[in-house]
Amino acid sequence: MAPAITNVRPATAEEWDRCFAASDVATYFHSREWSEVWRDYTDGKLRPDAKMLEFDDGARVLLPLTHQRRLRGVLRQYWLAPGETYGGWLTPSALEPTHVREIVGVLTRGLGRLFWKLNPFDPLSPLEGPHLTEPDETMVLTLDGASEAIERRFSKGHRAAIRAADRDGVRVSVAASLDEWRSYFEAYEDTLRRWGDAAFTRHGWTLFEHLAKHRSPRVRLWVAKLDGEILGGALCLYASKHAVYWHGAAFERHFAKHPMHAALAAAIRDANERGLRWFDFNPSGPLPGVRAFKKSFGARPLACPNVRVRQGMWREAARRGTRLSPHVPTR
Numbered sequence: 001m002a003p004a005i006t007n008v009r010p011a012t013a014e015e016w017d018r019c020f021a022a023s024d025v026a027t028y029f030h031s032r033e034w035s036e037v038w039r040d041y042t043d044g045k046l047r048p049d050a051k052m053l054e055f056d057d058g059a060r061v062l063l064p065l066t067h068q069r070r071l072r073g074v075l076r077q078y079w080l081a082p083g084e085t086y087g088g089w090l091t092p093s094a095l096e097p098t099h100v101r102e103i104v105g106v107l108t109r110g111l112g113r114l115f116w117k118l119n120p121f122d123p124l125s126p127l128e129g130p131h132l133t134e135p136d137e138t139m140v141l142t143l144d145g146a147s148e149a150i151e152r153r154f155s156k157g158h159r160a161a162i163r164a165a166d167r168d169g170v171r172v173s174v175a176a177s178l179d180e181w182r183s184y185f186e187a188y189e190d191t192l193r194r195w196g197d198a199a200f201t202r203h204g205w206t207l208f209e210h211l212a213k214h215r216s217p218r219v220r221l222w223v224a225k226l227d228g229e230i231l232g233g234a235l236c237l238y239a240s241k242h243a244v245y246w247h248g249a250a251f252e253r254h255f256a257k258h259p260m261h262a263a264l265a266a267a268i269r270d271a272n273e274r275g276l277r278w279f280d281f282n283p284s285g286p287l288p289g290v291r292a293f294k295k296s297f298g299a300r301p302l303a304c305p306n307v308r309v310r311q312g313m314w315r316e317a318a319r320r321g322t323r324l325s326p327h328v329p330t331r
Contacts, residue, residue, distance in 0.1 A: 002098040003057045008106065011050035011062050019062040019090035020239070025122040027244055027280070028218055028237035029085035035066045037214065038082035041207045042068075046082055053103065059093040061103055065111075080107070080116040085246075086304060088119035100124050107309070114309040120302035121242060121278060127303060134306035139281040139291065139299035143272040150272055151265065153298025158261055165224070165262040170231065172266035175221035181212040183230040184221060188249035201285070203247075211235075222267045224250075224259035232259035236267050241277040243267070264297065 011019075016032045028034055035048040046068050053061040066082045069075070080087020089095075089103055107114060108131050118125040120138060143150065151159065175181055185205050192202060211219050223233040232250025236243050245267065250259045271279050281294035283304065 003055045003059060003096075003102065005053050005102050005106065006056050007052075007054040008110075009052050009054070011052040015052060016048075016050045016062060016064060016090075019092060020064070022092045023090050023239070024241050024277075025088075025119065026090055026239045027086045027119065027121065027242045028239050028246075029081040029083070029244075030064050030088065030090055030119075030239070031218070032064070033214060033216055033218065034085070034237075035064065035082060037207070037210045038066060040210045041204075046079075049078070051106075053106065055099065055102070059095065059099055060091060061093065061095070061099070062090040063103075063107070064090060076112055078111050078114045080114070084115060084117060084306075086119045086121075087116045088122050088125060095124055097124065100126060108307070111309070114307070116307040116309075118304050118307065120304040127305065131307045131309055132305045133308050136283050136304050136306055137301045138283045138304050139294040140302050141268065141279040141281070141297055141299045143268075143276055143279055145272075147269045147272050150268065150298070154265075155296035155298075158296050161258040161261040162265045165258040168226065168257055170224050170226050170257050170259060170262045172222055172224050172262050175212070175223050175233070178209070178212055180223055180230060181208055181221060184208070184223060184233045184235075184249060187230065187232050187251050188247075190251050191249040194252055195287075208235075220267070220270075222263045224257075224263045226254075226257060231257055232263060234260065234263040234267050236271075238271075238276070242280060243271040243276050243278065244280040244282055246282055260293075268297070 013032060020026050020031050023030070032048060032050070038046045039048060046066050049065045049067040051063045051065055053063065055061070064080065064087065066079045068077045070077060104126055107116065117136065118127065120140070141150070141153070175184065185208050212221070218238040220238070221233055221235050224231045231254035233248065234245050235247040237246050245264065248260055248263070268279050281297070281299050284291040284294065
């Protein structure tokens with residue numbers, strides 16, 4: 001007999017943290033920290049809302065949800081991770097495909113409007129189905145050997161750039177002050193200017209400020225410096241087996257010093273030495289040059305399609321027992 005869900009309840013902060021820490025396939029985006037950073041960044045418009053699913057066979061599954069109320073609470077938009085980053089379940093239990101079908105049913109039929117970028121590191125993530133509307137992929141470097149062996153997978157041009165940065169005196173360290181984070185944000189503004197309309201996301205300073213002020217060991221901003229000046233950097237986020245290069249930026253005037261090559265090489269070396277399994281370069285959006293840059297570190301593509309569930313307003317309101325005025329717009 002297939003397992004059945006017997007209870008759906010709010011999860012506690014302690015349960016969320018325990019499930020996140022115990023998972024070998026979690027990314028930082030599954031963490032309570034990430035949801036709370038977005039809560040602070042949006043002044044409470046986005047809120048952590050994790051759910052615990054309890055099965056009749058004893059399995060327990062945490063859904064690390066974040067939600068936003070709309071139309072005075074009539075509608076809720078859910079994300080399995082805010083910022084349109086990887087989402088999925090967290091569990092200390094061994095799951096079977098029959099559990100996954102029940103979980104997917106809750107996510108796609110029981111919540112309303114949902115965005116879910118599938119976790120490419122979870123072998124049970126459902127990579128096909130009627131709700132998959134947007135294909136996407138990330139570039140991933142598997143950390144499975146000595147750092148020197150991993151760096152031999154880098155392209156000849158990348159290896160040359162890393163050596164040139166070292167000869168020129170470029171040094172990489174983890175940002176230790178808010179001023180260093182501000183300098184990095186200035187590099188990001190310079191990057192946005194350079195990309196223009198091709199920039200598919202734009203984040204404000206306060207998002208980086210909240211990440212810095214959390215002082216989390218799972219957040220590291222790797223900055224490349226020359227004579228004390230920040231040239232660029234790579235913002236990496238960590239889980240038990242996974243490091244993700246979530247954000248990067250460099251001043252155009254310093255490209256010849258190869259700050260991004262130096263920062264990423266340092267971050268990859270650190271992740272490997274810490275025993276992580278994956279260094280993830282994150283999806284590249286509509287920027288083929290960025291994808292090619294990542295691929296040249298020896299990274300390979302992994303599918304991470306997007307699930308979008310758009311239950312109609314009237315259907316969702318009926319599910320919640322709410323009466324809607326016919327004058328409320330439905331789009």
